[in-house]
Amino acid sequence: MTDQARVKLKPGDTIGIVGGGQLGRMLAMAAARLGLRCRVFSPDPDSPAFDVVANATCAEYADVEALELFASDVDVITYEFENVPAASAMILAARRSVLPDRQILETTQDRLIEKDFVTKLGIQTADYADVSSPQTLRAAIARIGLPAVLKTRRFGYDGKGQTLIRAGDDPDRVWEDLGTKSAILEAFVPFEREISVIAARSADGNVECFDVTENEHRDHILKVSRVPAAISDALAAQARDIARRIADALDYVGVLAVELFVVPGDGGSKILVNEVAPRVHNSGHWTLDGASISQFEQHIRAIAGWQLGKPVRYGDVTMTNLIGDEINSYADWLGVPGATVHLYGKGAPRPGRKMGHVTQVAPAGQK
Amino acid sequence: MTDQARVKLKPGDTIGIVGGGQLGRMLAMAAARLGLRCRVFSPDPDSPAFDVVANATCAEYADVEALELFASDVDVITYEFENVPAASAMILAARRSVLPDRQILETTQDRLIEKDFVTKLGIQTADYADVSSPQTLRAAIARIGLPAVLKTRRFGYDGKGQTLIRAGDDPDRVWEDLGTKSAILEAFVPFEREISVIAARSADGNVECFDVTENEHRDHILKVSRVPAAISDALAAQARDIARRIADALDYVGVLAVELFVVPGDGGSKILVNEVAPRVHNSGHWTLDGASISQFEQHIRAIAGWQLGKPVRYGDVTMTNLIGDEINSYADWLGVPGATVHLYGKGAPRPGRKMGHVTQVAPAGQK
Numbered sequence: 001m002t003d004q005a006r007v008k009l010k011p012g013d014t015i016g017i018v019g020g021g022q023l024g025r026m027l028a029m030a031a032a033r034l035g036l037r038c039r040v041f042s043p044d045p046d047s048p049a050f051d052v053v054a055n056a057t058c059a060e061y062a063d064v065e066a067l068e069l070f071a072s073d074v075d076v077i078t079y080e081f082e083n084v085p086a087a088s089a090m091i092l093a094a095r096r097s098v099l100p101d102r103q104i105l106e107t108t109q110d111r112l113i114e115k116d117f118v119t120k121l122g123i124q125t126a127d128y129a130d131v132s133s134p135q136t137l138r139a140a141i142a143r144i145g146l147p148a149v150l151k152t153r154r155f156g157y158d159g160k161g162q163t164l165i166r167a168g169d170d171p172d173r174v175w176e177d178l179g180t181k182s183a184i185l186e187a188f189v190p191f192e193r194e195i196s197v198i199a200a201r202s203a204d205g206n207v208e209c210f211d212v213t214e215n216e217h218r219d220h221i222l223k224v225s226r227v228p229a230a231i232s233d234a235l236a237a238q239a240r241d242i243a244r245r246i247a248d249a250l251d252y253v254g255v256l257a258v259e260l261f262v263v264p265g266d267g268g269s270k271i272l273v274n275e276v277a278p279r280v281h282n283s284g285h286w287t288l289d290g291a292s293i294s295q296f297e298q299h300i301r302a303i304a305g306w307q308l309g310k311p312v313r314y315g316d317v318t319m320t321n322l323i324g325d326e327i328n329s330y331a332d333w334l335g336v337p338g339a340t341v342h343l344y345g346k347g348a349p350r351p352g353r354k355m356g357h358v359t360q361v362a363p364a365g366q367k
Numbered sequence: 368m369t370d371q372a373r374v375k376l377k378p379g380d381t382i383g384i385v386g387g388g389q390l391g392r393m394l395a396m397a398a399a400r401l402g403l404r405c406r407v408f409s410p411d412p413d414s415p416a417f418d419v420v421a422n423a424t425c426a427e428y429a430d431v432e433a434l435e436l437f438a439s440d441v442d443v444i445t446y447e448f449e450n451v452p453a454a455s456a457m458i459l460a461a462r463r464s465v466l467p468d469r470q471i472l473e474t475t476q477d478r479l480i481e482k483d484f485v486t487k488l489g490i491q492t493a494d495y496a497d498v499s500s501p502q503t504l505r506a507a508i509a510r511i512g513l514p515a516v517l518k519t520r521r522f523g524y525d526g527k528g529q530t531l532i533r534a535g536d537d538p539d540r541v542w543e544d545l546g547t548k549s550a551i552l553e554a555f556v557p558f559e560r561e562i563s564v565i566a567a568r569s570a571d572g573n574v575e576c577f578d579v580t581e582n583e584h585r586d587h588i589l590k591v592s593r594v595p596a597a598i599s600d601a602l603a604a605q606a607r608d609i610a611r612r613i614a615d616a617l618d619y620v621g622v623l624a625v626e627l628f629v630v631p632g633d634g635g636s637k638i639l640v641n642e643v644a645p646r647v648h649n650s651g652h653w654t655l656d657g658a659s660i661s662q663f664e665q666h667i668r669a670i671a672g673w674q675l676g677k678p679v680r681y682g683d684v685t686m687t688n689l690i691g692d693e694i695n696s697y698a699d700w701l702g703v704p705g706a707t708v709h710l711y712g713k714g715a716p717r718p719g720r721k722m723g724h725v726t727q728v729a730p731a732g733q734k
Contacts, residue, residue: 011694011697011710011712012712012714025399029396029399029400029419032392032396032418032419032712033396033708033709033710034708034709034710035697035710035711035712035713035723036712037418037712050421051399051404051420051421052396052399052419052420052421053418053419053421054417054418054419054420054421054423056421289659292656292705292706292707292726292727292728293707301701306698306701307698307701307702309701309702309706310702310703310704310705311705312704312705312728314681314682314728315681327378330378330402331673331674334668334673334674334676335674335676335677336677337677337679338659338677338678338679339659339676340659340660341400341401342400342401343378343400343401343402344402345378345379345399345402345403345404346402347379356402359659360659361659361679361681
């Protein structure tokens with residue numbers, strides 16, 4: 001039995017959550033519903049997750065003493081975002097189980113390592129190449145072709161740290177503008193649609209996937225999710241199987257999200273893995289209202305050493321993000337019959353900032 | 368415009384909740400979902416609601432200074448139970464709006480005043496009589512007949528403070544055993560079923576009722592709620608209309624519950640009001656999972672001065688309370704497909720103590 005399989009929380013025990021954003025907030029609320037307490041660690045005194053827990057640690061990720069005290073006050077530790085500094089994760093893991101295992105972060109924090117990992121499982125991705133100089137970029141373009149997307153290997157999200165290279169662009173200038181020494185060039189994928197699978201894996205290796213979700217981005221930020229995705233049952237089964245294989249290969253405990261592209265293929269549509277997020281995911285927010293058990297609860301159950309739930313979906317679900325100034329429309333949404341409004345308790349609505357979301361559930365098949 | 372109509376909270380504002388039990392806990396979680404903060408006031412350091420808020424006041428209800436500080440730290444005040452001491456409510460109301468209005472408590476804290484109030488609206492209840500001595504008890508029995516139920520006028524809940532009088536019982540002894548000076552004798556109602564209506568009323572007088580719920584008690588404690596109730600549409604409309612008239616007559620702001628009996632009548636079944644609870648109610652817990660908006664959210668919206676939601680029900684819902692030792696079965700419930708488990712974060716499972724509940728939603732009409 002591995003260390004992670006030995007964590008078994010009782011109601012009243014305390015989960016440590018690293019990161020204080022809306023994902024941490026919704027994780028803490030899911031834990032409370034199950035009678036579990038949470039302590040949140042975040043350097044930001046205005047962390048939305050601080051509002052929903054009795055105990056919080058406001059300290060820098062480099063604050064070793066604060067990390068150690070935090071770890072000693074909780075029974076298991078998880079995180080709400082994939083960019084937890086490796087050193088912080090190591091300090092925490094020396095004192096308490098950190099789930100999902102911190103070594104998984106090393107895979108998913110680096111686009112190249114992640115793509116190599118997925119490819120080795122025999123799962124298709126867009127063509128990609130390691131790029132570390134103008135010379136290697138030129139070679140990668142020669143192999144992959146244009147258009148293609150150049151991305152930093154680390155710390156990218158919501159379209160940050162990436163740029164599209166079109167035919168005629170100057171590779172030297174693009175390389176200089178990205179300002180990194182380690183990048184990855186990915187073939188531009190002319191996808192039919194973007195989908196995602198939210199999978200939960202328990203400590204004893206059981207995997208439960210939510211129904212495949214279809215996602216619509218605007219300015220690289222998720223705007224709308226719809227479930228079920230408008231794809232064939234066979235393709236949906238294939239997507240869930242990919243998520244399961246990735247979770248198994250990582251010996252994962254908790255919830256992960258796999259983002260995929262549906263692309264035209266010779267024998268009909270096929271799917272490519274775009275990204276793996278080792279955490280609860282915006283495209284799974286619909287589960288809070290549209291299913292008997294949410295992604296947040298599945299994650300909490302998994303890291304608590306509890307059995308996963310068997311979620312039942314209540315209908316066809318649409319989740320709409322409220323981004324930036326869109327939050328000012330919350331009062332209009334309050335009056336929409338059947339709409340469930342979630343506001344994250346954030347301060348100023350900066351452009352691109354996820355401020356809340358709205359869920360709408362329609363009877364299945366009647367949309 | 369009355370004082371209560373002027374309360375208008377913005378996201379980020381703070382609601383004060385008096386009482387720290389599971390109702391306060393679920394109110395605080397509903398407020399958080401809307402981006403509102405809560406501060407909980409409770410004398411019990413183990414209050415379940417303390418776990419889900421960043422700020423709490425642990426003090427006695429007689430602690431004037433603590434009440435005043437609490438009031439000054441919040442933007443509006445509400446309560447999770449109807450037995451808030453009148454003096455405490457007055458101190459709070461001198462500093463902040465208390466919603467529902469504290470004077471409503473004077474009606475609903477006293478079974479006799481409540482029954483008189485309902486009767487004056489032209490709404491039927493079981494026959495009842497004021498009882499303050501063995502002599503008045505004998506006179507009441509002579510008028511109402513036996514069996515009948517003798518109840519203390521104040522501080523009764525979950526069957527506490529009441530006793531059934533059968534033919535042959537000694538009224539003097541029953542009176543002595545109840546140990547009160549002010550009671551009410553109610554005719555025993557041979558009901559077909561027990562139902563309840565959860566109604567929300569906004570500051571501007573809009574009323575939204577949830578679908579009528581059918582309730583099954585065990586040892587005077589709610590065990591199972593089912594919605595929709597197995598009654599005619601006409602009777603359901605009548606039940607909702609009664610709740611609306613009571614809410615309007617009280618100039619109520621927030622959620623109230625009306626418990627009713629369905630009894631055989633000359634022209635078919637009819638309904639009698641049993642009790643009015645000026646708060647969110649156990650028989651409305653199904654709304655947390657079975658509808659797009661819960662009773663807790665409706666209450667928060669109403670006291671925040673926001674518009675009420677238009678809840679849509681996701682199917683036929685069953686809510687099962689986990690009472691006392693039944694909480695030990697939570698792990699079994701975790702594995703039931705479609706079951707949503709709520710644990711209240713309470714300590715020891717004393718007999719009769721409400722420890723959690725489980726919701727199950729089935730496609731409408733397929734139960």
